[in-house]
Amino acid sequence: MALYGYQGSIWLYDVKTNKTRQVTQGGSVAMPRWLDATHFSFVQDGNDLKIADLQAGATTDVFTAAGGIQTYAWSPDRDTVAYIETDQNAYPHLRYRSISDGSTQSVATLAPAPGRGGTQSDDIRIEFSNDGAYVLVVYTPADGQAVPPDQSQFQIRGINGSLAFSDAMSRDPTMGLFSKDGKSVYFMDSGGVRAWRASSGSTRTLRKMQWFNPWPSSDGKLIAFDSGTDSANVRIKVLDLRTLSVVSVSKPGRGVPIFAGPHTVWAESVSACSGCDGATQLDPSVFSIDTTTRAERLLAIQSLIDVDVLYG
Numbered sequence: 001m002a003l004y005g006y007q008g009s010i011w012l013y014d015v016k017t018n019k020t021r022q023v024t025q026g027g028s029v030a031m032p033r034w035l036d037a038t039h040f041s042f043v044q045d046g047n048d049l050k051i052a053d054l055q056a057g058a059t060t061d062v063f064t065a066a067g068g069i070q071t072y073a074w075s076p077d078r079d080t081v082a083y084i085e086t087d088q089n090a091y092p093h094l095r096y097r098s099i100s101d102g103s104t105q106s107v108a109t110l111a112p113a114p115g116r117g118g119t120q121s122d123d124i125r126i127e128f129s130n131d132g133a134y135v136l137v138v139y140t141p142a143d144g145q146a147v148p149p150d151q152s153q154f155q156i157r158g159i160n161g162s163l164a165f166s167d168a169m170s171r172d173p174t175m176g177l178f179s180k181d182g183k184s185v186y187f188m189d190s191g192g193v194r195a196w197r198a199s200s201g202s203t204r205t206l207r208k209m210q211w212f213n214p215w216p217s218s219d220g221k222l223i224a225f226d227s228g229t230d231s232a233n234v235r236i237k238v239l240d241l242r243t244l245s246v247v248s249v250s251k252p253g254r255g256v257p258i259f260a261g262p263h264t265v266w267a268e269s270v271s272a273c274s275g276c277d278g279a280t281q282l283d284p285s286v287f288s289i290d291t292t293t294r295a296e297r298l299l300a301i302q303s304l305i306d307v308d309v310l311y312g
Contacts, residue, residue, distance in 0.1 A: 002258075002308065004303055005031065005306030008027075009024050009029060011023065023052065024042065029045075030042065032306070033072075034308050040052055043069045047065055049065075049069060067087055071125060080097065082126050090114070120212055121212070123139075124139055125176065129182035129198070132159060136176055136177070137157065138153070138176050141172070146168075149168075154167045164201065175225075184198070218311045224239075226256060231279070235249075237249065251294070254269065255268055256305065284302040285298060286304055
């Protein structure tokens with residue numbers, strides 16, 4: 001199953017039946033995150049984190065952030081929520097919220113990011129490693145100024161708040177994600193697609209290339225990404241982490257990929273647009289692509305921008 005935000009509501013997509021249904025009513029809601037097969041969290045009206053029970057059809061309040069919740073993630077044990085909140089001067093703050101005692105730890109203040117959404121490298125993300133030891137924070141793009149490492153918009157923190165890694169904003173770091181074993185973070189900067197290792201704290205370049213909207217396969221061996229939605233000729237590609245080889249798996253005009261099976265990637269339609277903020281637009285059409293045959297079929301889901309997948 002998949003949860004996704006569309007037109008201010010959260011929708012549930014059933015892969016087996018290829019049907020969707022709206023699962024939230026009222027308010028403006030976004031950022032669904034699966035907790036288990038019957039519960040998920042979401043943000044309502046920008047400030048309120050809530051949990052929905054799909055079976056009971058009820059919601060419960062978790063906490064409210066006065067400065068808004070820009071993005072968030074749950075620790076594997078579900079006892080901590082890491083999130084970004086902005087202050088009245090538009091500075092983003094990384095905070096850890098304890099669910100068991102309700103306390104909030106202010107971890108770091110990041111450099112401001114004016115003009116969000118203006119480039120295809122813009123990304124906002126928080127992710128825990130699978131052992132809960134580290135938190136990845138991505139809040140790009142930078143505004144070009146030099147800032148101390150602990151204010152970088154791309155950094156990795158320990159669960160105790162300590163800074164484990166940050167990339168200089170001059171390198172334009174963005175588009176990061178944890179490996180499935182939690183031992184590495186893959187990301188893009190001016191040097192290409194790179195990997196940070198938790199054991200050594202070192203980084204290395206995997207390939208001198210760009211990637212956008214990366215999404216790992218459920219076994220962690222592959223990463224699907226697109227070549228950039230600034231172009232209507234954008235394609236979906238797949239990086240094999242074992243061989244570091246890359247193959248194109250879609251026709252032009254497909255972006256924002258999600259691995260939905262060993263040989264299946266979902267992708268949203270991208271088309272040229274005149275009179276838009278940019279040169280292209282995402283269409284409310286999502287396709288399932290067979291990465292072996294390149295065959296595709298239209299799905300009932302309308303958007304992949306704000307989505308979370310529950311793998312069986």
